[in-house]
Amino acid sequence: MPVITPFHRPPGAAGTAEDPGSTPGPAAPPTLGARLRHWRAWRSRHPRTAAAVRGTTTALAAVLVLGALLLPGSLAALEPNRFARIPVEAVVAAVLLLRVPRVPRLVLAALFGAGLGALTVLNLLDMGFTEYLGRGFNVVLDWGLLDDAHSYVADSMGAAAAAWAAVGAVVGVLLLLVLMTLAAVRLGELLAAHRERAARGALTAATVWMTCAALGVQTFGVPVAARNASAAVQAQARRAADTLRDEAAFAKEAKTDRFGATPGAQLVPDLRGKDVIFTFVESYGRTALDDPVVAPGVGRTLDTGTKALAEAGYRARSGWLTSATYGGGSWLGHSTFMSGLWVDNQQRYRTVTAGDRLTLTEAFRRTGAWDTVGVMPGVRKAWPEAEWYGLDTVYDAFDVGYEGPRFSWSTMPDQYALEAFQRLEHGRERDRPLMAEIILTSSHQPWAPVPELVGWEELGDGSVFDGIEARGVRASDVIADPARSKEEYGRSVAYSLTSLVQWLERYGTDDTVLVLLGDHQPPARVSGSGAGRDVPVSVVARDPEVLDAIDGWNWTEGLEPARDAPVWRMDSFRDRFLTAYGSVPHPTRG
Incomplete structure (x- = not known):
């Protein structure tokens, strides 16, 4: 019997004719033709x-x-x-x-x-x-x-x-x-x-x-x-x-402005010396006051807030605005409200923000009588629109010293954002009054987890919210559940409104004027199919002359508008507001 070594294989052992000592490589994959022949053979064997x-x-x-x-x-x-x-x-x-x-x-x-x-x-x-x-x-x-x-x-x-x-x-x-x-x-x-x-x-x-x-x-x-x-x-x-046709028509419309050429000295003269604060509450729509699940809690919050503000010397008037957007696209609502134009899509937004249309906030800056500030906790990247809005200073998510946890989409609780505004701007010694645009984001979907109010002295750098966020509801538990979404939506709106009312009670002065409104309705899983686009709007002040100036608007007393209170398109507010407070029209034409 021959001795088998690594260099000597018996007949039939692994190897090839060319290289008897080699190890065979992997078999070549079957060709398409071979696969088809195999499939036809299988069909012949198994016809049924x-x-x-x-x-x-x-x-x-x-x-x-x-x-x-x-x-x-x-x-x-x-x-x-x-x-x-x-x-x-x-x-x-x-x-x-x-x-x-x-x-x-x-x-x-x-x-x-x-x-x-x-x-x-x-x-x-x-x-x-x-x-x-x-x-x-x-x-x-x-x-x-x-x-x-x-x-x-x-x-x-x-x-x-x-x-x-x-x-x-x-x-x-x-x-x-x-x-x-x-x-x-x-x-x-x-x-x-x-x-x-x-x-x-x-x-x-x-x-x-x-x-x-x-x-x-x-x-x-x-x-x-x-x-x-x-x-x-x-x-x-x-x-x-329609979109392509609309572009040219809207660009021309944007250049036609009733107050476009009004000198600064003739803009909002009746608000001179006042701190005017425009505050948007995310997703605060009519649903918050009409839906049987949401309305009781939000209604109690508004009733409590109206009474608390009255004790602090404030009065409020409230009505309805029809937003240019629904369910999202907050920037479309913001720009519609401020510009007096119906900005309902991204093309219109790009067109108007690239132009020189007078915004409400720019009107205050044009006077030279106000410092203009934006508090934008939802902004986390470059925001060139600040110049178009007429904001001298903008505080984004990274500028307010917040070190606490995020609450889902919202970078910080509204209570902290308002306290940061007080610390950085409203509470400082200044030579001129303040005009501010503040975006409150805690009521942004998915409404989980919702922050809780803490003592204003306890806010610090926001770390106090660590435990609150950790024990809160998870977004994944809410997004797919419409009933749960409604409950948490109502809680978030109540939280935002309560934070704002408490801030005004605590830090407001005789010269504070607050314009509070929603930017759009919540999505359909909360507002329901076919819901409208109306959002509440309120003007709050201590000075009776501020509210007397809008007496002809026929708005409701308090923070909650009556169901039959006047409803205006959101783009009509700018001109009504400017007119009510003494602005003189000087039109520009497209």
């Missing part, structure tokens, strides 16, 4: 199973395509009856695919599937935008807001959750496009394989569709004859065209 697989694949393809064609653009319309209809686009596509040769048919089916996948993505975006912002997705303007949505998720639920959400969204979109394309190709080939029966079926479907459309036939309360996909494409195209 293969038929079941083909039938299931075809059924899934049909469900995917028909579901996409019938998908509505809002969550409120997402009901089973919406899918018991005949989409005209399916009939037209079937006729076209039956009339072309194989190669053009494959190309046409692939393009149809990819287009349907893209339309499905837009419909899903429409659902999300309608749910949160009360309007559909704008293909011209809104892509940048997806980055804001990513930042919101990161701020609310952490960077890891935001990263996974972004990856999931990208993978989901790509998978949807691929599956929809494959499904359309699959159905196109099926039609070609059964051309005569498919032609008869298409003719029958077309006849039924036209008959149902002509007679208005309905099933389960919706028309049988559907044209969802083409209507969605038309809506997106019309929205894009």
